[in-house]
Each structure stands twice: as C-alpha cells, then as structure tokens.
Amino acid sequence: MAGWLALGLLLDSPASGYDLWRRAERSVAHFWPVTRSALYAELPRLESRGFVSSSAVVQKGLPDKRVYAVTQAGREAFTEWLDGLEISERPRHPQQLQLFFAAHGPVDLAGRLVRDWRARAEQSEAHCLQILTDRGVDPDTDDRPPRDPRLLTALFGLRRARADQAFLDEAEQALGLTPR
Structure with a gap:
C-alpha cells in the first residue's frame, strides 16, 4: 500500500523521499500513517516499474538528493488501482x-x-x-x-x-x- 500512497502523493508534484514523507505527515498521516523508511523503499520500486522517473539534484552544503516525478504510465496505473480498489479488509483498531x-x-x-x-x-x-x-x-x-x-x-x-x-x-x- 505504501507504493500506491507514494505514487498518489507524487501526483501533486515531484518530490524527494524526504519531501514526500513530509507531505504525507501533513496530509494522509492522520488516517494512514506511513514511515519515512517505507516511502523511501517504495521510490526505487516505482521507478523500476516505470511509474516514476527520477533525477539527481545537487545541493549546496547538503547531500545530493533524488527527486521523483510520476510518469504517464504511473498516472494510468494509479488511476486503475484507485478505480479497482476493493475494500475487503475489516479495519483494525x-x-x-x-x-x-x-x-x-x-x-x-x-x-x-x-x-x-x-x-x-x-x-x-x-x-x-x-x-x-x-x-x-x-x-x-x-x-x-x-x-x-x-x-x-x-x-x-x-x-x-x-x-x-x-x-x-x-x-x-x-x-x-x-x-x-
């Protein structure tokens, strides 16, 4: 589920792993908590599936980072997933x-x-x-x-x-x- 969450959040705009996690913390985390490590792990997987592309960004005084953006294939896959999602799991409390x-x-x-x-x-x-x-x-x-x-x-x-x-x-x- 973390991969779909990452992809959905990237639909708003490109982001690094850290920026994506911050975006999640300010939005979906109040009903769907996700760890930074889970989001970070999903980004290369999404890229290997062709759902996102990435580029290196050089930063002054900070380590370089990768910024990820959704591809057309990613948009289509996300829409298909969202439209076909069946809620069969009972919520846990x-x-x-x-x-x-x-x-x-x-x-x-x-x-x-x-x-x-x-x-x-x-x-x-x-x-x-x-x-x-x-x-x-x-x-x-x-x-x-x-x-x-x-x-x-x-x-x-x-x-x-x-x-x-x-x-x-x-x-x-x-x-x-x-x-x-």
Whole structure:
C-alpha cells in the first residue's frame, strides 16, 4: 500500500523521499500513517516499474538528493488501482484491542489506556480542525460538507476523533475514572 500512497502523493508534484514523507505527515498521516523508511523503499520500486522517473539534484552544503516525478504510465496505473480498489479488509483498531485485554494487566491499565487514547483523539481533532479552518471550512457551522475529497478526509478524521471522545466519556464513567 505504501507504493500506491507514494505514487498518489507524487501526483501533486515531484518530490524527494524526504519531501514526500513530509507531505504525507501533513496530509494522509492522520488516517494512514506511513514511515519515512517505507516511502523511501517504495521510490526505487516505482521507478523500476516505470511509474516514476527520477533525477539527481545537487545541493549546496547538503547531500545530493533524488527527486521523483510520476510518469504517464504511473498516472494510468494509479488511476486503475484507485478505480479497482476493493475494500475487503475489516479495519483494525489497536486501542480497542488493548482495552479488550486490559483486564489481564495491572489494575490501572484500562485507565491509562483510556487517557492515552483520549490524548491521541484530542490531538487528531485539533489537527483535522486546523486543516479545515485553514481552508475556510467551519465544520461546526457550515451546512454542507466540503466538496474537496481531501477536506472530506479531514472532516472524517475530525468526526472520528469526536466520536472516540464521546465513547471515552462513557468508558471513563463505566470504569469509575474521574471525568476530565
């Protein structure tokens, strides 16, 4: 999946591996985390398949870098992949798995897991809200969702983070934790 993610991000504009990773961190990472090493590893593979081309860029005072750009074959392959993608995998939710087995850990484990989960949900909410407000979208007052698919993913992230927090309110109550 990292190869398709890299190819999709390169469709915006050519980039080095590092620049591509930074682009991912500012966009898709809130719903599809990817490591820098995974992206770096995919770039030569994409080039060997003819989906991207690369050129060396000499930098002053820094190591030289390779900049990758999508080829026409890459655009076509990406469109074909995107159009034919079937979602058959059930989503995984690691926090639910941790909570499910928390009874087998120390007495305070469930509480720590819930608090950590809440902190991540709050960070995700703030991140997605920032993306939306930077683009002029107020998800709490706008009558219609944004038409830009990228902003829709930020809206999904925001709604998911808020849903997680509502669930965590219930979990804290059920576990007898002090509400925040």
